[in-house]
Amino acid sequence: MARVVATPAAIEAVDRLRAGEGPVMFFQSGGCCDGSLPICFHDGEFVIGSHDVHLGTVAASPFYIDHRQFEAWKHTQLILDVGTGDPEGFSLAAGDGRHFITRSRVLTGPEQAALEGTGTPGVH
């Protein structure tokens, strides 16, 4: 059980990205325009604060979220996937003409209990 997982298409896209661009990181955005999308950066491009929450690691890449947003989202599992179209904001693309997206699944009671205590602050 993990707070964030990735589809095979997303894993393949991240692997290809890593091979071409080097290590990457994800930050789950929220609000406005491109909000609710996972933003993919070169690793270290986005400064992780001491209150940001590390949700997990997908395709060898760390995945973070704002701590306030974590409180509102923690009953759901995030599923990193790939959609059609260039990224609209500052994110790296998931391949030519493709972008990363986050799908969500509501966790069951036992799943939420199993994840209690995970999702820890700071850089990982």
Place this chain on the structure above:
Amino acid sequence: MAVVEEVTTDGMTSEGAFVAPGQPGSLVDVKPRYDNFIGGRWVPPTKGQYMQNISPVTGHPFTEVARSTAEDVDLALDAAHAARDAWGGSSLAERAAVLNAIADAIEANLTMLAVAESWENGKPVRETLAADIPLAVDHFRYFAGATRSLEGRSTEIDKDTVAYHFQEPLGVVGQIIPFNFPLLMAAWKIAPALAAGNCTVVKPASPTPWSILKLAEVIAAVVPPGVINIVTGPGGEIGKALASSPRIAKIGFTGETTTGRLIMQYAAENLIPSTVELGGKSPNIFFGDVMDHDDRYLDKAIEGLVLYAFNKGEVCTCPSRALVQESMYDQFMERCLERIGRITQGNPLDPTVMLGAQNSAQQLEKITGYVDIGVQEGAEVLIGGERTPLSGDLVDGYYFEPTVMKGHNDMRIFQEEIFGPVLAVTTFTDEADAVRIANDTLYGLGAGVWTRNGNLAYRMGRAIKAGRVWTNCYHLYPAGAAFGGYKISGVGRENHLMMLEHYSQTKNLLVSYSDEPMGFF
């Protein structure tokens, strides 16, 4: 905003819609490709790359724009710096004259730009004709007036010592525009920057780079070369190049929260100020007394709820959380749902159409995902919830039904900005409950309060943690009313005289008129 009473029939089809840009008979010319607007000229991208620009109305490309790189941002910065001293040194009368000339040029092309904006963004032309473009015109006029009112202050520190304060331009600024109001948000940023004596390099949003180039065509003759420069391309590349450049003195940004943080991070690296206007999840609160009478006011309040569908919900202040007092919930929502059921959706170039196309396939995908998670969380779909199937030229466009979901404030559809025509509605018991739910959000950009009781309205307005509380109205954006966020909705204000300070340095001359030495050495 007033709904347009008379619409010209020029450039319209026999069915009463505006002819699509680029088609025979259209008011809007479309070139096969567009270059960057730098130093008053059209400059091809250094690497010669272009990207397709899609109209969300059809889902198909209709022109190409420059796919710029960091080198092109540098060219734009060169042009802006070359123009900086002359523009910064221009008199207030000269600056105001240019801003008024921009306003006049936009006004003279109002219908053309309204059609272009609708085609670019997918928003209904009835909105661009009545709101986006007229508001942009007025914004330039407001700041033309504001700049004439610029006045330094002086303080008599003691009888022989005077502190003079002058506002001086910052120099060259960078401004990043969102896709939801490509022209109006550009006006919100460009007008105060120019009024304060700055030159600007503007990056439009990646999905909506074209209408602002049409704007540049219209105003090119009245703006001194290099004062406004526009570079199109991907955010990750040129947005970063602009925001992190050591050659800008300020960065203005409207967009989402993570990029807002990134912008502030870049600004910190260069020790420059930033203004960031970020997301929202605005509560729209309806007290039971709204239904005390069946009158014009009730009619206005019903429209106030339905305004979540304005601009297809792609508004950072979209009233996307309706809080309705339990005592009148059933009767009020019945009236609202009836009104929502009468929303006409289709070709946004048809002036009778109220709901157009979402801006991109990505946005449509995201909206669909949110409805899905809302259902998973147990929310009830009261109306809509699906993509709107349209036919003919619109079959591949990005249309979503006006949707209302009932649930509770802990659900993600109540906590996250969906940026679509999706309303999350819940009930509250009393004033304290309304304040609690309204403020139980990460965001604090806008809010609406509807009641016939003035005292209650005032208390609510002061208790809600948001930068703008519309009281017995919603979605009005007049120049002169400060706009900006509390909490994670942003830092800074726009749309007001105070912007001139955000785009200025304060110079203090501390002058002694005494002949007496200090006596220390």
